Amino acid sequence: MAKVKTRNEIRFILNGEDMALTTVTPDATLLDWLRLNRSLRGTKEGCAEGDCGACTVLVGRLSSGRLVYESVNACIRFLGSLDGTHVVTVEHLRGEGGKLHPVQQAMVDFHGSQCGFCTPGFVMSLYALWMRSPEPSGAAVEKALQGNLCRCTGYEAIARAARAISSYGEAAKDPLAAERKTIATKLAAMKDGARIEIGSGKQRLVVPADADDLASVFDKEPGATIVAGSTDVGLWVTKHMRDIAPAIFIGNLDGLSTISEDNGIISIGAGVTYTEAFSTLAKRIPALGPLFDRIGGDQVRNMGTIGGNIANGSPIGDTPPPLIALGARLTLRRGNRRRAIPLEDFFIAYGKQDRQPGEFVEAVHVPVPGRDIKFAVYKITKRRDEDITAALGAFLLTLARDGTAAEVRIAYGGMAATPKRAFSVENALLGKPWTEETVQVAMAEYARDFTPLTDMRASAEYRALAARNLLLRFFAETSGTKAPIQMSRHEAA
Numbered sequence: 001m002a003k004v005k006t007r008n009e010i011r012f013i014l015n016g017e018d019m020a021l022t023t024v025t026p027d028a029t030l031l032d033w034l035r036l037n038r039s040l041r042g043t044k045e046g047c048a049e050g051d052c053g054a055c056t057v058l059v060g061r062l063s064s065g066r067l068v069y070e071s072v073n074a075c076i077r078f079l080g081s082l083d084g085t086h087v088v089t090v091e092h093l094r095g096e097g098g099k100l101h102p103v104q105q106a107m108v109d110f111h112g113s114q115c116g117f118c119t120p121g122f123v124m125s126l127y128a129l130w131m132r133s134p135e136p137s138g139a140a141v142e143k144a145l146q147g148n149l150c151r152c153t154g155y156e157a158i159a160r161a162a163r164a165i166s167s168y169g170e171a172a173k174d175p176l177a178a179e180r181k182t183i184a185t186k187l188a189a190m191k192d193g194a195r196i197e198i199g200s201g202k203q204r205l206v207v208p209a210d211a212d213d214l215a216s217v218f219d220k221e222p223g224a225t226i227v228a229g230s231t232d233v234g235l236w237v238t239k240h241m242r243d244i245a246p247a248i249f250i251g252n253l254d255g256l257s258t259i260s261e262d263n264g265i266i267s268i269g270a271g272v273t274y275t276e277a278f279s280t281l282a283k284r285i286p287a288l289g290p291l292f293d294r295i296g297g298d299q300v301r302n303m304g305t306i307g308g309n310i311a312n313g314s315p316i317g318d319t320p321p322p323l324i325a326l327g328a329r330l331t332l333r334r335g336n337r338r339r340a341i342p343l344e345d346f347f348i349a350y351g352k353q354d355r356q357p358g359e360f361v362e363a364v365h366v367p368v369p370g371r372d373i374k375f376a377v378y379k380i381t382k383r384r385d386e387d388i389t390a391a392l393g394a395f396l397l398t399l400a401r402d403g404t405a406a407e408v409r410i411a412y413g414g415m416a417a418t419p420k421r422a423f424s425v426e427n428a429l430l431g432k433p434w435t436e437e438t439v440q441v442a443m444a445e446y447a448r449d450f451t452p453l454t455d456m457r458a459s460a461e462y463r464a465l466a467a468r469n470l471l472l473r474f475f476a477e478t479s480g481t482k483a484p485i486q487m488s489r490h491e492a493a
């Protein structure tokens with residue numbers, strides 16, 4: 001492998017100022033740095049775990065030569081991941097002639113600022129929305145604010161302000177739009193193809209030059225922590241005070257950040273975020289669209305990757321069950337050696353995946369189901385938006401001409417120590433007529449496949465019942481039956 005050049009500083013632009021940081025620790029968050037080192041205290045700390053949105057800032061980066069700005073949670077975003085970006089905080093917002101920015105003025109006039117503490121975060125999320133959609137629908141406003149919590153329940157005033165922003169100014173005349181050309185030129189110049197290495201031992205962080213360089217670095221330091229979007233790893237630091245050094249930052253790496261389709265297989269690089277994957281996946285596999293809309297809020301979807309959702313091995317990650325039902329395969333890489341395995345085989349036991357030291361997730365390959373294949377995924381949570389799964393079921397069915405089930409793949413999250421297929425249920429359905437009687441018989445098989453746990457998200461009984469009812473729902477939606485289907489009800493103790 002050709003020798004890569006290295007440098008020892010993270011370069012980015014903060015509002016209007018060029019930054020070159022040489023003393024960055026792996027666990028330094030953008031939020032702490034903004035508030036403590038730069039005295040930019042408009043960005044607030046509420047939860048420090050990516051939930052409340054009080055810390056929302058924008059991060060601009062070049063994507064296929066275009067400068068795009070996305071909202072992110074500064075509390076779980078590490079400084080080490082910011083190379084080649086433009087960080088925009090609430091202090092940078094201004095309107096023409098020293099007036100308030102249109103987003104700010106709308107928030108004032110529509111009484112959208114109530115407690116004041118959460119307001120900068122709301123303003124930044126609305127700013128991101130206004131830039132990409134100056135005349136947003138009510139649904140678009142709701143989606144853009146999924147990751148911003150208003151504890152005084154004043155959402156209506158904020159939503160009214162969101163819909164009125166364009167009456168205060170044109171997005172094209174936004175001060176940030178005026179500086180965009182200069183910023184894009186500067187960011188392009190920062191991309192020098194170098195590996196970044198800062199510190200040593202417990203202070204060491206590396207940003208590989210590209211995916212090949214990552215393979216080489218991780219092969220030599222298999223004990224390092226890979227950090228992709230940091231929407232899980234960020235919490236290890238802020239909530240569990242875990243030491244993540246040495247850390248290898250892989251967000252936006254060339255060779256890991258593409259999504260493409262070939263011969264009916266969608267290949268998603270491990271660094272592709274939910275936001276980046278959304279348009280392709282929602283178009284080609286529509287059932288995944290509503291699921292993605294319920295993963296975190298915009299800030300989490302702009303940072304979090306599908307690769308990270310798989311690699312973390314969580315039993316309640318939202319993407320593994322549908323991808324398993326679809327028959328996805330995983331490419332794992334160590335150095336120059338690659339191997340491909342069915343995604344379902346990756347999950348061995350709780351906290352244990354089929355990943356060797358120095359090996360990383362490179363890509364996941366997802367077959368697009370044909371028109372005659374029925375596919376659905378259902379997520380059950382306590383509240384609709386920005387909530388972690390209690391149970392999630394994914395179903396894929398192909399019916400033969402005679403109406404019998406020719407292919408069935410069912411996978412669940414939240415029902416076992418890993419994302420898991422429901423083999424006994426599948427066997428009870430396979431080759432049988434797709435009728436309610438068959439489904440009722442198959443529902444008895446759930447007890448063989450799963451022994452769910454009780455935790456803060458749901459009781460074992462609730463999970464078992466919900467899982468069975470999801471199969472009934474899938475049957476109702478795919479059979480076109482008009483007869484009412486009797487669902488069992490769960491009575492809380």
Ligand SMILES: Cc1cc2nc3c(=O)[nH]c(=O)nc-3n(C[C@H](O)[C@H](O)[C@H](O)COP(=O)(O)OP(=O)(O)OC[C@H]3O[C@@H](n4cnc5c(N)ncnc54)[C@H](O)[C@@H]3O)c2cc1C
Pocket residue numbers: 049050051225226227228229230231232233234270271294295296297300303304305306307308309310311312316317318319359360361362386387388389
């Ligand atoms: C507020 C909030 C809401 C959330 N809501 C949801 C939700 O609704 N549904 C859901 O499923 N999850 C949710 N999550 C969890 C998280 O967003 C996802 O698991 C996300 O996909 C993790 O991806 P990441 O890129 O941020 O991973 P990171 O945090 O960077 O890494 C996660 C783990 O994977 C490892 N890793 C990452 N990439 C690779 C790779 N390429 N090869 C090997 N190892 C790798 C890391 O070392 C780490 O162990 C939420 C998180 C937050 C903070």
Ligand code: FES
Pocket residue numbers: 044045046047048049050051052053054055056073074075076
């Ligand atoms: S402080 Fe709550 S999301 Fe960052």
Ligand code: FES
Pocket residue numbers: 112113114115116117118119149150151152153154
């Ligand atoms: S306006 Fe801040 S919590 Fe409602």
